[in-house]
Amino acid sequence: QLDRPEDKIEGLPRVIASSVGRDINDVYRNNNAGVLKDVELSEKITMASREAVRALVMQSTDSSGRVKEVKSAFDEMGAFFGNMLGQKKPWTKAIVEAGFPGVEEERLAPVIAYLEFCLKQVVANNELPGIMELLNGEFLMPAPGGDPIRNPDVLPTGRNMHALDPSAIPTTAAVEISEQVVEKLLEKLAQENDGAFPESIAFTLWGTDNIKTYGESLAQVLALVGVRPVADSIGRVNKVELIPLEELGRPRIDVVVSCSGVFRDLFINQMNLLDRGIKMAAEADEPPEMNFVRKHAMEQAEEMGVSLRDAAAR
Numbered sequence: 001q002l003d004r005p006e007d008k009i010e011g012l013p014r015v016i017a018s019s020v021g022r023d024i025n026d027v028y029r030n031n032n033a034g035v036l037k038d039v040e041l042s043e044k045i046t047m048a049s050r051e052a053v054r055a056l057v058m059q060s061t062d063s064s065g066r067v068k069e070v071k072s073a074f075d076e077m078g079a080f081f082g083n084m085l086g087q088k089k090p091w092t093k094a095i096v097e098a099g100f101p102g103v104e105e106e107r108l109a110p111v112i113a114y115l116e117f118c119l120k121q122v123v124a125n126n127e128l129p130g131i132m133e134l135l136n137g138e139f140l141m142p143a144p145g146g147d148p149i150r151n152p153d154v155l156p157t158g159r160n161m162h163a164l165d166p167s168a169i170p171t172t173a174a175v176e177i178s179e180q181v182v183e184k185l186l187e188k189l190a191q192e193n194d195g196a197f198p199e200s201i202a203f204t205l206w207g208t209d210n211i212k213t214y215g216e217s218l219a220q221v222l223a224l225v226g227v228r229p230v231a232d233s234i235g236r237v238n239k240v241e242l243i244p245l246e247e248l249g250r251p252r253i254d255v256v257v258s259c260s261g262v263f264r265d266l267f268i269n270q271m272n273l274l275d276r277g278i279k280m281a282a283e284a285d286e287p288p289e290m291n292f293v294r295k296h297a298m299e300q301a302e303e304m305g306v307s308l309r310d311a312a313a314r
Contacts (some may be wrong), residue, residue, distance in 0.1 A: 008221040009110045012049040017093060019102040029184060032192040048098035053215045055090040056115055070120045118152050126158030152213055163211050166267055167236045170215030170229055178219035183299045186250065199292040207262025218270055226252040226294060241267035245290055252281050275313070282312035
């Protein structure tokens with residue numbers, strides 16, 4: 001259900017929700033708030049997404065119930081005759097039968113092509129050939145480990161697995177997910193506090209968690225402060241930029257961060273990014289009531305008789 005904006009791919013839930021004129025984020029937000037109509041709609045969208053994926057997989061499933069070879073979802077000959085007869089693709093038909101007749105087949109194409117690629121990687125038989133390459137003293141290609149949903153590059157298996165490239169986190173997908181999580185968290189806290197946002201939030205950054213999620217926890221801290229990580233042309237995250245208050249639409253939240261030893265040692269560059277982002281927020285010329293990082297740093301600087309930059313150190 002993840003969107004992948006860097007690849008211009010919309011998740012199935014977003015496309016399905018759009019077919020009934022809804023934004024999936026609003027549906028999820030109302031679902032969490034207990035709005036019955038959207039609780040039912042969220043469940044209906046989830047079931048429709050599952051049926052679409054099932055239809056894609058069943059297209060390549062043999063009589064024994066196994067997927068040995070993936071049939072192309074976009075076979076030119078089949079598409080030609082299907083278009084002539086006005087037939088919908090199996091996954092589109094599944095979504096329509098699940099109660100979403102307005103879904104756009106063209107809009108589904110990128111995510112279906114992506115899912116087909118993932119399915120091909122899942123069924124690739126590289127385990128035994130990989131072992132034989134090693135036993136023969138041959139070079140075995142390296143590959144990242146982790147969650148194939150967040151990073152399909154971990155597939156196919158049977159390669160020389162490593163954890164991740166520390167300089168490449170947080171990834172674009174992790175940043176997008178984290179911004180949504182932070183938005184929902186702050187909405188909930190504001191509702192519980194008569195509309196007032198919290199000035200400080202405590203956070204623990206764990207090494208293993210950030211390895212598995214490609215930096216989602218780190219990206220959540222940056223999102224709370226109102227700072228956006230910026231990647232270079234080859235995907236290395238080596239700088240941050242301040243999100244303008246007009247775009248942020250809320251105060252910058254101060255974050256008290258404690259890090260595990262693994263995170264501190266493995267993600268030294270990300271520790272520097274955090275420090276840089278906090279100091280950028282503290283030194284921004286913004287009203288204290290809209291920038292709690294600056295507000296607290298100014299109070300601490302006056303109390304301890306140090307500079308604003310030193311008071312902003314974390």
